[in-house]
Amino acid sequence: MGFYFAQLLTGLANASSLFLIACGLSIIFGVTRIVNFAHGSFYMVGAYLAYTLVTTLPAGIFGFWFSVIAAALIVGVVGLIIEVTILRRIYHAPELFQLVATFGVVLIFQDGVLAIWGAEDLLGPRAPGLDRAVRIMGEPIPEYDLALILIGPLVLAGIWLLFHRTRWGVLVRAATQDRDMVDALGVNQAWLFSGVFVLGAALAGLGGALQIPREAASLQMDLSVIGEAFVVVVIGGMGSVAGAFVAAVLISVLNAFAILIFPQISIVLPFVVMAVVLIVRPYGLFGKPGSEHGGAAEPEQPLRLMSSQGAMVLAALVFALALSPAVVSEFSSILLVDVMVATLFAVSLHFMMGLGGMVSFGHAAYFGVGAYAAAMTVSFLGFGMLPAMAAGPLAAAAAALFFGWFCVRLSGVYLAMLTLAAAQILWGVVFQWQDVTGGDDGILGVWPPEWASDDRVFFYVAFVACIGGIWLLRRVAHAPFGYGLRGIRDSELRAEALGMDVKLHQWMGFALAGAFAGLAGAVFAFSKGSVFPDALSIAQSVDGLMMVLLGGIHALAGPIFGAGVFVLIEDWVSRLDYWRFIFGAIILVVVLLAPDGVAGGVERLLRVLGLRRGDAA
C-alpha cells in the first residue's frame, strides 16, 4: 500500500513540473493563437539561468528561491523582446505562420545556450532545506518532490486569481473568446498580447528553474519537453489552464504506474493517451468548440490556372532540371534528388494543409511508412526497386486511410495533434519492434539495382517519381476533387448544403496526401540506401511543416519554393560553425520580410518590378 502511495506521489511531482511548462503554452495559445515551438527553449534557458544564479549567489534557502524567481523573470523579459521584435509583426500572417518564427528562435537559442554555457551538462545543487527524503508510510519521498506537489496547484491558483480577480485577467479571458470584440472595445491588444506572452514565457522559465534540483541543465532539454508539453495542453483543451493541470496529472501518474508493468511504454504513452482522449472528446477534456482555430485569416484568393507565360517558364525550369545531370557534378545530382524528395513531401503536405485546410504535425508518418514499406519489400520479399517504389505509396495510403478516418473527424489544432499522435505511435512501433523493423538500427542495404546505381541514372528515376507526383497533385488541385476540397476548407457548412460528403472528401484528400508522401519516402529510401525511425520522427514532420509555411501556404508554388530554399540553405549553412544560429536568423529574416511566405514575397517582388500585374491583394 505504502509503495503505491509513494509511486502516486512521484507521479504527482512529475505532474507539477509538466504542468508548469504546459500552462504557459496553453495561455499563450489561448490568447495569441501562436503555437509556440520556442516554449521548450524558454524552459531550457530558465534552467541554465537558474543554474548560474544558484551557483553564483551565496548558498541558502533565500539564495535558491531568489534564483528561481529571478530566472523566471529574466526569461519573461527574453519573451518580451521576442514578442515585440518578431511576433508582433506577424500576427496577421496566415494561420500557423508564427510557428516558423518560433522555430527560428529555437535554432538560435540552441546555439546561443551552447555558446554561453558550453556543451557539458550542468548539474546544480539540491534545493537547500529540501535536500533529503522523508519517510511516508515507510517509503522514502524526496522533500523536494513534496514541495513540487505543492507548487503546481499554487501556481494554478495564482493563475486563476490573476484571470478572475484582476481587470487584466478579465481582458485576457475576453480576448481568448473574441479578440476582435475586445479590440473594438478599445483595449490595446498589442500590450495585452505582450503581457500574455511574457507571462507564458516566465512560467516556462519557472518550470525550467525548478528542475535544477532534479536534473542537470542540458542542451537536450528544449526538444525533450516540448512534445509532451503540447500533448498536455491538447489533452486538457487548448487555452484551458485547469485542463492542462488535469492532463499533466493524468499522464504523469499513468506513467509512474505503467512502467511497473510494461517498462517500454514510456516512449509512446503520452501520445496514446492523447489519441484516446481526442477520439472520445474532440476538443480535449476541457476545451470548448471553437478553441481549435487560429486568428481570423484573410480569405484566400481562388487558385487560378497559370498564364501561358508562367507555364512556359515552368516548363523551361523542369526541362533544365531534366538536363542538369549532364552539366552539373555528380554530387549536385545527389543534392537535387534530396531537393526533389523534399519538394514532393512538402507538396503532399501542402495538398492537405493548403487545399484541404487540414494541418498536419505528423506528416512524416506517411513518408516513413512509404520508406519502410519500400525497404521491407526489398529486404524481406526480395523484390526489385520498381515494385518496392510502388509498395511505398500503397502502404502509406493504407496507413493514411486508417489514421485519416479518425483525424478528419476533428479540426484545427486538434486534428493536427491527432496526426502527431498517429505519427508518434507509428514511430514507437517501428522503434520498438526490433525483429521486424530493425528498431533504431534500421534496415540497411536498400540500394538501387545495378542499372540504376549510377547517381545520374537514379536522378532520372527520382525525377520521374517526384516531378510526376508533383504534377499529379497539381492536376488534382485543379480537378473537381480539388475544388471540392477547397470548398470544404472555406466553408464546411455550405459544402455540405451543396450535397457533398464532407468527411469522405477530406478522408480521401488525407489519404491521397499520405500516398504521395509515401512515394517521396520510397524514393528517399533508395537514395540513402537505409531507413531509420528518424524518417517518421517529429523532426521530419517539422521540416515538412517549415517548408510549406516558409514557402507560403496560399500558393501552389509555395511548397516548391519552401523545400528548395530549406534544403539548399541547410546544406550550405551546416558547413559553418554555429550554423543553427545562422539558419535561425535566416528564417527570421525571411519571416519578417515575407510574412506571406517565400512565394508571396516573390509575387510581391515581381509586382514591384512591374513584371506582373497586381490584380490580387
Added chain:
Amino acid sequence: MRMIRRKILGALAALPMLGLLPHGVQAQDKIVLGEINSYTRLPAFTEPYKKGWTLAVEEINAAGGINGAMLEVISRDDTGDPATAIRIAEELTTKEGAVMLFGTFLSNIGLAVADFAKQKEVLFLASEPLSDAIVWSKGNKYTYRLRPSTHMQAAMLAEQAAKLGKKRWATVAPNYAYGKDAVAAFKAELTKLQPDVEWVEEQWPPVFKIDAGSTVRALEAAKPDAIYNVTFGGDLAKFVREGSLRFLFEDRAVVSLLTGEPEYLDPLGGEAPEGWIVTGYPAVQIETEEHMAFMEAYEARWGEVPKTGSIVGYNSVLAIKAALEKAGSTDTEALLAAMEGLEVPTSPTGPFMFRAADHQSTMGAYVGLTAREDGRGHMVDWSYADGADYLPSEEDAAKMRPAE
C-alpha cells in the same frame, strides 16, 4: 551599357552555380580524409573527439606528413540525422576527393555510413559508435571499428560483477539499440560466469527522457542485490540523484557502463557515486610514457584534460596513419588490404590491432571503481582491460558476419 549590366548581373546570378561544377584536380601533396560526426546534436561528446583528431593531424603534418603528403581532414556535422550523414558522405567522396571516411558517434549513423561505404566501395573507420552490429551482424568488407564495442565493455564489467557473487540483479538501460545490446551482452556474459544469477527486474526509460523517480522506485520494489546501469548523460545525473535520495544504492552493488568516462563522470561533480564498478578513462592517472606525452601535448594545445572522445579521435588518426603507410597508396583496395590485421604499435592507450576476421580493433578500456574527492568524481583501483581478451575468437566472430 545595358548589355554590360546584363552580363554582369547574369554572371553574378550564375555564381552560386559554381558550386555545382565538378571540382578541380586535387593537389598531389595532400591526402584528404572525410570526417562525419554529430557536432551540433551531441557537442559534449564530439567536441573532445574533434580536438583529439585535430591534435593527431597537426602532429603528423608537423612531422612531415605521410610519405611527404600532408593530411587534410574535411569535417562535417551530420546534424544527428542518418540521411544527412549519407548526403555528406556522398559529397566527401565524390566532390571533396576524400580517400576514406571516419567518425560518427550514434550507432544508427555509424550503420548508415557503413552501409554507404559498402555500396560505394570506400573505406570507413567507425571511430565512436559502440553498436555490435557494425562489425558483426551487419559488418561488411569496407567497415572497421575502433572503439571497444558494447559487447566488449559489457564483458569487462561482467568479469568484475561475477566476483561480487551477488545473485539477484536488476538492469536499467535506455530503450534503444545500445541499451538493449548492452543488457543482452551483460546478461549473457554474467550468466556464463555465474550460472545461478537471477534477473529480477528490468527498466527501459526512453533515452534522455527518464522519469527517474518512478524508475528508481520500480527498481527498489524488486529488491535486487545488485544493479546494472546503462543510462548515461542527463539520464544518469537524474538517476543518480533520485537513486541516492531514495536510498536505492544503499548496500547494493552497482555496475555501470561508461560511467567512468569523464564525459559522464565530470558533470556529476560532487554527486558522483562511490564504489560503482565502471568502464571509463582515468586520464590524469595513466602514467605510461605514451600517454604522458599525449596528455602533455593535448593540454598544451587545448588547455584542458583529454576525455574519452579525445583519445578515440587521436587513436583514429593514428590508425589511419598506420594504414596509409602500410598501404603505400590511397587506393581503396590497398587500404583494405592494409587494414586487415593492421597493427598500431604505439598509442596513448597502448598497442592495438584490427582483427582481420571481424574488423574490430583490440583497443581496450579502463575498468575500475568510482570515487569522490574534492567534489569531483574519479576512478580508483583501475586497470587497463585489453580489448582482445573480451572478444569472441576470430572464428566465432567471423561466423556472426553476413556472407560477403
